[in-house]
Amino acid sequence: MRISELLAVKRLHLRFVTGSEHADRVLRWAYTTDLLQPARYLRGGEFVLTGMMWRTRPEDSETFVSSVAGAGAVAIGAGTALGEVPADLVQACRDHDMPLVEVPPETSFGAVTEEVLRSLTQQRLSSIAETRDRHRRLMAEVAAGADLPPAFAQAAEQAGRTAWILSSTGRHVAASGEPLPRADREWLAARALTWTFFPHTVRLPEQEGRPLTVMPVQTKESHPLATWLLVCEGDHTAWTEEEHESVAELASIAVLARSRAEERALNDARHxxxxxxxxxxxxxxxxxxxxxxxxxxxxxxxxxxxxxxxxxxxxxxxxxxxxxxxxxxxxxxxxxxxxxxxxxxxxxxxxxxxxxxxxxxxxxxxxxxxxxxxxxxxxxxxxxxxxxxxxxxxxxxxxxxxxxxxxxxxxxxxxxxxxxxxxxxxxxxxxxxxSVPEEVQSSYRDRLLGPLLAYDRDHRSELVQTLEQFLAHSGSWQRCAASMHVHVNTLRYRIGRVEELTGRDLSSLEHRVDLFLALKLRD
Incomplete structure (x- = not known):
């Protein structure tokens, strides 16, 4: 609601004392106070109504207006039930470029507040209806096969949000504006696969001061490895109810588009x-x-x-x-x-x-x-x-x-x-x-290495490791012993046990190949 719209309500009999050039300022709320410094109770955008009970000397006007202006209020309404608006208050408002409105004795602050709330509620309901109509139209378009990127960009613009849709590998799907850099998309996608709860707030490595909220695009067939992510600028824990609603609308469009994509992919696969x-x-x-x-x-x-x-x-x-x-x-x-x-x-x-x-x-x-x-x-x-x-x-x-x-x-x-x-x-x-069937691989591996594995388990020995090292050093006794930090005689004893248990002669190239392949099947 604008100040001019409020003053246009004849039954309130409000008039500008100063600051009429700011008649187009928008009122977010009406707040009544007689505190000298009410800033801590203001959030910005208020029409501050006061009976001036805080004024005990002319200097108090500067203190009051300074506090109200510093908190972001858009106008002051001074009630004259106890007397005229003092000149020091008028001057303080001029000094801080703050519109000052006279509220006559016959008009209660309650009536002014009620008018502000009525107008704001009406605007809010009208905005909700318009938003829902736009959302329904976009949903219908996406359901009918409309291209997601322009539809999502339009929805994000209407919601006033900066947002992106990414795939599970960080692939760009849609955005409200420019896509995120590839490195950032892939960083988010990789980490989202490790998170156990959503929504999740995170900051990009190169942009520590920029919080992003990440949530999965949940469909009936969703799985973290094959889903989309909705990424919105801002920390969801600080969002207002309206902001949560706007993000929910973006999510619903993304869910519908994802469901359509999955349905098309399933039909193609069946074909x-x-x-x-x-x-x-x-x-x-x-x-x-x-x-x-x-x-x-x-x-x-x-x-x-x-x-x-x-x-x-x-x-x-x-x-x-x-x-x-x-x-x-x-x-x-x-x-x-x-x-x-x-x-x-x-x-x-x-x-x-x-x-x-x-x-x-x-x-x-x-x-x-x-x-x-x-x-x-x-x-x-x-x-x-x-x-x-x-x-x-x-x-x-x-x-x-x-x-x-x-x-x-x-x-x-x-x-x-x-x-x-x-x-x-x-x-x-x-x-x-x-190219060998798995059951043949298992049988071959177990037949050759099974006795060695069992011996190592029962005797806490290292025959399999010794065999690997011996073959890796092409059967060189000296080099193999040196790499294992054992005496050559110890190595000969172990290889002898390997030959005894497997029935293979490691001086034979053919038998070495047999054991080499068995070891490869174990890797």
């Missing part, structure tokens, strides 16, 4: 669920038709890469592996993602040639980088990903899928919370190991 079978059967015409519409089939003579991924152990959350992998390959147009326990991705990397290989390498770097960001949330699982080399045309996708699966099995063997292996890396014995 593509026959892809692995068709590739294995070499039915490439059908593969091309299946991929059409995703963008992955665009330019069938161009280059593609294939990703094979698995989460271990199998997640209890349905479809989690596919959703996590979809996030890892997001921002790459045309990515076709399908499967759950064994997720497969076909992704175009452009025309054939050196540029395609370069783009494939860039994609691999992105995959590794994003997987590392997720490591903080992989407390109960491991994520293993295999990436094929770039291949030309749909007919070569079958071989690329086989290569990606071998690389993924090697990623499983190498361990780590999140491991990405490219097909170009598996040109050694590890390729053979990765």
């Amino acid at each position: 593509l669920e026959g892809l692995p079978r068709l590739l294995a059967a070499q039915r490439f015409d059908e593969v091309t038709e299946l991929l059409r519409g995703t963008g992955a089939a665009d330019g069938v003579d161009g280059a593609h890469v294939v990703v094979s991924a698995v989460m271990l152990p199998e997640p209890r959350v349905p479809d989690l592996a596919r959703r996590v992998v979809a996030e890892l390959v997001a921002d790459h147009p045309g990515a076709a993602v399908t499967g759950d326990e064994d997720t497969l991705v076909v992704l175009p990397v452009g025309g054939w040639g050196p540029q395609a290989r370069t783009r494939a390498e860039e994609f691999r770097a992105t995959l590794v980088h994003r997987a590392r960001i997720l490591e903080g949330g992989l407390l109960d699982h491991r994520l293993a990903l295999g990436l094929s080399s770039a291949v030309r045309g749909v007919p070569e996708l079958r071989g690329a899928a086989v290569e990606a699966r071998h690389a993924r099995r090697l990623a499983e063997l190498r361990g780590g919370r999140a491991r990405v292996i490219a097909g170009a890396e598996i040109d050694s014995h590890e390729l053979l190991l990765a």
Whole structure:
């Protein structure tokens, strides 16, 4: 409510004594006081009503007006029930550029306060109705498939908030203005995976004085590894009720958009669920038709890469592996993602040639980088990903899928919370190991190393470690003994026990290879 609007209410009979040039100032509240220094009870924006009981001498006017002005009040209303407005009060108001309004004896402070509250309440209700109407329109647009970034920016502008939506890997989704720097987005995403409660207030490393409130965009299928984050400027513990409501409106738009995105991704995955079978059967015409519409089939003579991924152990959350992998390959147009326990991705990397290989390498770097960001949330699982080399045309996708699966099995063997292996890396014995069924690997490893592990456990010895060191030093007695800080005779005794327990002769290259492979399967 403006001062001019209040003075326009005829039944109140209010008039300016001084400061009429500030008639457009906005009143936030009306407050009655007869304290000489009421500043500690003011929050700013008040119309301060006073009967001037605080005035015992002319100097008190300066003290009173100074306190009121310093607290951010917008005007003073002086009641004249006990006499005229003194000249010293008028002068003090002029000195502090504070509008002074005369409240005549026939007008009570209660009536003035009631009029201010009535006007503010009416404005508040009107604003709420307008805001809700705008929010409903935006929600309807998003539900109908409107692009999220402009809708979110409009909603944030209407709410008067600076806000961003990030993915679980720190990928920019939407913002009220400029995106956060990539380093800040990824820093927030990585740490959000380790937090146990929300909303969470945090300060960016490079901006210690700038608090941000982070909260997850919760949908029915939400999981920290594959969700969005709503980041709002400010500390939520200091927000007003109105500010909490405005953030809740932004969150509802983000939740609706996320639900729509998850629904589309699930439909695409179901559409593509026959892809692995068709590739294995070499039915490439059908593969091309299946991929059409995703963008992955665009330019069938161009280059593609294939990703094979698995989460271990199998997640209890349905479809989690596919959703996590979809996030890892997001921002790459045309990515076709399908499967759950064994997720497969076909992704175009452009025309054939050196540029395609370069783009494939860039994609691999992105995959590794994003997987590392997720490591903080992989407390109960491991994520293993295999990436094929770039291949030309749909007919070569079958071989690329086989290569990606071998690389993924090697990623499983190498361990780590999140491991990405490219097909170009598996040109050694590890390729053979990765292609062997897991039950065969376990049987082979246990048969050769089982007796040594049992002996070490029962005798607190170090036969397995000794074998590793001996093979690492290519069977050199002197170098191996020196590295282990033991006498050569001690080393000979231990190796003798290894040969006795395993039935292998370590002077034989063939037998050394057997034990070397068994050790690799144990890593």
